[in-house]
Amino acid sequence: MITFYDLDGKVKGIPWNINVWKTRYSLNYKGLPYKTVWLEYPDIESTMKKIGALPTTVKHDGSPMYTVPAIYDDSTEVAIADSVLIAEYLDKTYPDTPVLIPRGTYALQNAFQEFLFSKLMPLWILTIPDVPSKCLNPRSAEYFEKHRSLDFGVPSLEVMRVTGEAREAQWLKVQEIFGSFHKMMKDSDTWIMGDKPSFVDFVLASMILSIKTLYGKESKEYQNVMSWHGGRWGRIMTIFDEKYSTVPM
Amino acid sequence: MITFYDLDGKVKGIPWNINVWKTRYSLNYKGLPYKTVWLEYPDIESTMKKIGALPTTVKHDGSPMYTVPAIYDDSTEVAIADSVLIAEYLDKTYPDTPVLIPRGTYALQNAFQEFLFSKLMPLWILTIPDVPSKCLNPRSAEYFEKHRSLDFGVPSLEVMRVTGEAREAQWLKVQEIFGSFHKMMKDSDTWIMGDKPSFVDFVLASMILSIKTLYGKESKEYQNVMSWHGGRWGRIMTIFDEKYSTVPM
Structure with missing residues (x-):
């Protein structure tokens, strides 16, 4: 086990x-x-x-x-x-189970993950300040506040918070970044590698899921993302929710 | 033809x-x-x-x-x-010729190319100002100067020029970036997808080749890159020089 x-x-x-x-x-x-x-x-x-x-x-x-x-x-x-x-x-x-990193794609999957993380900085700016209060117990909240402030070079996560019109503008940036990944993919493909999910889809889905976890499934934030780019990300997340989201205790 | x-x-x-x-x-x-x-x-x-x-x-x-x-x-x-x-x-x-973009890797190859271009900004800062005088005829030089200045948001390419110790420091940044790609790859792999070249190797080799074109094969700049990361880039470029570099008129 x-x-x-x-x-x-x-x-x-x-x-x-x-x-x-x-x-x-x-x-x-x-x-x-x-x-x-x-x-x-x-x-x-x-x-x-x-x-x-x-x-x-x-x-x-x-x-x-x-x-x-x-x-x-x-x-x-x-x-x-x-x-x-x-x-x-x-x-x-476990070679008889579905493959996460198809042969030959180790470096490509690694690079895709790093690229996605680095490009999505506008999303982290929106979400990171909400993590301690919405997700964490006190001991982890204190740790997260201290370490992420160091990572982002800010005195506290609260100073990163973007509100009002600036927040709308920040979400537009996030939408544009998702748009750039949308353009890299074929319209007919559900998954980054075409007809099957692979590790990079799990990276992408994890990032999108964090918006649902923070703001809720019915939130404007999450529903917007679900509608972007012809509903491409919505279709992916529906499959993830239905098939790959169990949480064994 | x-x-x-x-x-x-x-x-x-x-x-x-x-x-x-x-x-x-x-x-x-x-x-x-x-x-x-x-x-x-x-x-x-x-x-x-x-x-x-x-x-x-x-x-x-x-x-x-x-x-x-x-x-x-x-x-x-x-x-x-x-x-x-x-x-x-x-x-x-031409399905009977060696494959450039293996099935399923279209988006991954696209993303890798964009990632490489965006990460290598420190290299463009070093090399772009040298292009007009070293590579171009007058009509193209004028065009390049005008359009690349707009791309980089500078009044002229000459203001981008980095010299002396700052130039050494800039090359160190380039080395670190190549190091981050080195880490994404398996040590035993020559090519990004393992045992065969694919489109992303041609992107990478084109970028390295530009250093040779600008400063010469024996230049300190090019020889340094050839020695980085256990000679990984040098090995790739030797293969490219020998096998894929013909220039039919």
Whole structure:
């Protein structure tokens, strides 16, 4: 059985973190059974050390940083963090399940993910300040506030908040960015690689899902995104909601 | 026979433009015979209208913009501009030649190309001001100076020029960016998609080649790039130089 490490939040059973959803979608797409362990941010490092997962990046002070998503697979006694490395591991270890990173596309999928993250900065500016109050328990909220402020180089996340007309303008920027990805794809394709989902679709869907998690399914924000570009993102999210969104406890 | 439209330059037979090289490499990789027509910038629009190629983008004033690379294929009477569209056309029309955009990777290859272009801004800042004096005949130099200044929002390309220690620092930035792409790839892979070149390798090689065209094969600039990241880019460029660099007149 695979143990999957997710971030705990205010609403039990509704995972909220973009990076962790990439792996949850990956596991669900493959149909692999797993159980979820819910962590608060300050407990990630000790837990990862305990299971033997390596750090995935470095902190601002240069010391190793441990992150989720992570899995521990007791059938192989392997612990891995980082959604791309997990996807690779799952493809290799469970070759009879649907493929996440088709042969030859490792670097392309990596690059697509980085590109999407870097381009969507206008979305992060809109959403990040809402995460602590809407999604997090106090211990994680404090951690998130401190670390994300450092990441964005701001004294507090609240100073990033955009309101009123400026907020509308910021959403227009987000729409334009989604439009640029829409243009990169064929109109007839549902998925980035055409007829089947692959890891990059899970990255994209995780980002869109975060809007629903923060503002609600019926919110103007989420409904707008669902309608953009001929409803392309709406169609994807309907499939994700129906097929790949289970949250085993 | 395919007619391939390239940009003329100061040195006959040494094409200099990054975008056009992507298609020249594509044609050479496929082993398709073609002849080259050399254009000056101000003659692109009238030539493209004559052969029936569509505009690929818009000018700063919103009017249609015609660009090279472009091809006219007299076996099908088709004219196309834009390196990705040309690659797609060649794959479809000549299915027995090596594939440029493997099935399912159209959006990924598109995104990779855009990501590379956007990330490599520090390289364009270094190289663009050198293009008119080193590569172009007077009519194209005047056109390039005017249009690229508008693209970069500067009064003249000369104000972009970086010298001395700032130039060294700028090259370090370029090295870091290549390093980030190095990290996205497997160490054992020569090509972005693993064991075979594909369109994105031609994009990457075109960008690296521009450094050789501007500063010379033996220049410190080019030799440095050849040595970066365990010689990865050097190995790629050796293969390109040997196999895919012919320039039919």
